[in-house]
Amino acid sequence: MGLLWVVGVTVAASVIGFASATEPWFAVAGVCATPVAFGLRRLGLWRSTYLLALILLICATSSVPILQAISFYPRYAAAAVLAVITHFCHNGTKTSIRSLPRASRVLINGMFLAAAVGTLSTLWSADWFLTIQQSIALSVLAFTIHGLLTRRWSNRNLISGDLAVAYWVLSACSAASVVMNLAGLPDTESYSGRLNGLVANPNTLALLCLLAIPLGWFVYRQGGRRWVLVGMVPSGVAVVMTETRGALVGLGLGLVVVIARRGISSMWLALSLSAGTTGLLGVAGLIGPIMNSSAISAIKARFSNSDGGDILSGRSVAWSETISLIAERPETGYGYSAGPSLFPELHQAGRLAFELDSAHNSYLQWMLETGLIGLPAMVILLVACVQVVISAGRSRLVSGASWCIVGGLFLQTTESAMLGTGQVYPSVFWIVVAAGSILTIESPFLLAGQGWIGGSAAARYVST
Numbered sequence: 001m002g003l004l005w006v007v008g009v010t011v012a013a014s015v016i017g018f019a020s021a022t023e024p025w026f027a028v029a030g031v032c033a034t035p036v037a038f039g040l041r042r043l044g045l046w047r048s049t050y051l052l053a054l055i056l057l058i059c060a061t062s063s064v065p066i067l068q069a070i071s072f073y074p075r076y077a078a079a080a081v082l083a084v085i086t087h088f089c090h091n092g093t094k095t096s097i098r099s100l101p102r103a104s105r106v107l108i109n110g111m112f113l114a115a116a117v118g119t120l121s122t123l124w125s126a127d128w129f130l131t132i133q134q135s136i137a138l139s140v141l142a143f144t145i146h147g148l149l150t151r152r153w154s155n156r157n158l159i160s161g162d163l164a165v166a167y168w169v170l171s172a173c174s175a176a177s178v179v180m181n182l183a184g185l186p187d188t189e190s191y192s193g194r195l196n197g198l199v200a201n202p203n204t205l206a207l208l209c210l211l212a213i214p215l216g217w218f219v220y221r222q223g224g225r226r227w228v229l230v231g232m233v234p235s236g237v238a239v240v241m242t243e244t245r246g247a248l249v250g251l252g253l254g255l256v257v258v259i260a261r262r263g264i265s266s267m268w269l270a271l272s273l274s275a276g277t278t279g280l281l282g283v284a285g286l287i288g289p290i291m292n293s294s295a296i297s298a299i300k301a302r303f304s305n306s307d308g309g310d311i312l313s314g315r316s317v318a319w320s321e322t323i324s325l326i327a328e329r330p331e332t333g334y335g336y337s338a339g340p341s342l343f344p345e346l347h348q349a350g351r352l353a354f355e356l357d358s359a360h361n362s363y364l365q366w367m368l369e370t371g372l373i374g375l376p377a378m379v380i381l382l383v384a385c386v387q388v389v390i391s392a393g394r395s396r397l398v399s400g401a402s403w404c405i406v407g408g409l410f411l412q413t414t415e416s417a418m419l420g421t422g423q424v425y426p427s428v429f430w431i432v433v434a435a436g437s438i439l440t441i442e443s444p445f446l447l448a449g450q451g452w453i454g455g456s457a458a459a460r461y462v463s464t
Contacts, residue, residue: 046085046152047165053078054169057424058208063187063200076137079427083140086147095150103387103437104149110380111142111430114419117374118336125335126342134337138419141426145434159435160222166428167219170212171231173198174238177205181241195241206244207417209235210251210407211428218400218432246414247407254407257389258399315360315414322359326368333371339416362418385409388436401436404429 043051056078059071097105118135125131153159177197181188189195194202216232239247259270325346326333334342340357359365366378385405392398392405408429412418417425 043165045089046082047162049078049082049085050162051165051169053082054166054424054427057427058169058173058199061199061201061204061423063196063198076133076140079137079140079144083144083147086144086152090147090151093154097146097150100149101437103384103391104434106380106387107384107430107433107437108142108146108149110377110384111138111145113380114374114377115139115142117370117377120373121333121335121338121370124332126338126345127335127340130337130341131335138336141430145430148431148434149438153435153438156222156439159439160219163215163432163435164219164228166431167212167215168231170208170215170424170428171235174205174209174212175234178234178238178241194243195238197238202242203244203246203415206239206242206247207411207415207425209239209242210247210411211404211425211432213239213251214254214400214404214407215428215432216400217403218398218435221397221400246411250407250410251403253410254403254405257406258403261390261402262396262399318360319364322361322364322368326364326371329371331371332373333367333369336369336374337420338369339365358416360414360416362412362416362420365416366419382409384437385433388433392436392439395439398436398439401432401439404432405436408432 053075056071056075059067060075062068062071097108100108115135115138118131118138122128122131122135148162153162174197177188177195177199180197181195188197190202196202196205199205199208212235213232216229216235220226220228239251259266339359343357359368363378366374370377389402389405392402408418408425417423418429419426
């Protein structure tokens with residue numbers, strides 16, 4: 001770990017120094033990150049590698065060209081190293097798949113089936129090189145999840161600590177994005193004035209915020225440390241500034257599902273608090289100023305404007321034409337991850353009206369790329385998610401995972417990131433699903449420092 005830390009800090013310092021020549025604010029960021037570098041030595045090998053992988057994945061989606069260039073291939077290498085470490089660098093005993101909770105078994109089977117289908121689609125892919133590259137990356141993610149569930153995760157604190165790494169990285173990205181925008185740095189807003197900050201697209205930043213906010217609640221409930229909730233603030237501010245409708249609705253929908261799963265009393269309490277807060281704001285005369293503020297006005301305008309021909313910014317056209325393409329090759333599709341090269345080619349040929357590089361719908365995207373052959377894999381993965389939501393939603397301890405999954409699944413109706421390897425979203429979302437699956441009420445629950453315990457005791461504990 002000491003050698004790895006020295007090498008990592010040396011490489012990071014070299015990159016920051018080189019980048020500072022063209023982007024002066026990198027020097028400031030490097031100075032601010034110095035204390036963090038020394039703190040990494042306490043994280044351990046797996047968490048340090050996961051943190052590095054997430055940072056590289058974020059950099060690959062950055063609006064800063066030099067960050068994209070230096071992270072494009074290293075992100076895949078970091079993900080591969082993480083999978084190896086997950087499988088071979090653990091202190092606990094191995095757990096067989098058969099002894100895992102049902103949701104965990106379903107998730108593992110779904111991930112490996114999706115990777116197998118993606119690899120098989122290389123045979124008929126419209127872009128075989130991209131398909132095999134992304135299939136390998138998807139296999140790496142599947143092996144990482146398998147290793148977490150069968151090797152690494154032996155107690156609840158370990159799971160919480162691993163997810164805390166993702167939470168703080170995403171929170172830091174949100175905070176940096178907001179600060180960069182307030183400082184007036186270039187390329188931190190889209191042409192329409194929406195925040196994209198450190199990344200290249202407002203919707204991408206919204207994806208990260210949607211993950212970070214429920215993750216913050218999950219980490220807080222696991223440890224009970226209220227200061228952890230501070231990390232949710234920049235993500236909350238950033239998601240509002242992105243004005244991404246799917247993320248805002250997804251967060252709200254996930255929260256409603258979690259509260260509803262807690263029962264009538266929780267729903268009544270939430271309604272009472274909402275009504276009381278609204279009443280106090282009304283008495284104070286603040287409802288008008290809040291609803292007429294620039295941020296809220298911009299969000300309301302986003303739900304009513306027709307940029308791109310409809311209120312979905314042209315997505316309905318994309319979905320319609322994607323369905324037509326699926327009908328042309330319904331059995332096999334066009335090859336996993338072939339969409340980014342397929343769409344521009346068909347648009348230039350005059351066959352497609354929209355100019356997007358994806359279907360902006362993960363479910364249609366998967367059907368387009370893998371056809372009916374890939375349908376069982378998607379169904380299995382969705383079943384795993386539903387099992388986790390149903391079970392985890394009953395517990396305050398694991399409700400953050402349920403919130404994240406519901407919001408994430410909803411947002412994928414307008415984005416294509418669910419199985420988009422090489423992106424941040426799947427590298428966090430599916431690990432959250434894995435954590436929720438092993439902490440479900442039906443599983444042998446994990447008590448901190450005590451390993452596996454019996455199901456009846458688990459049910460009593462998780463319902464608190």
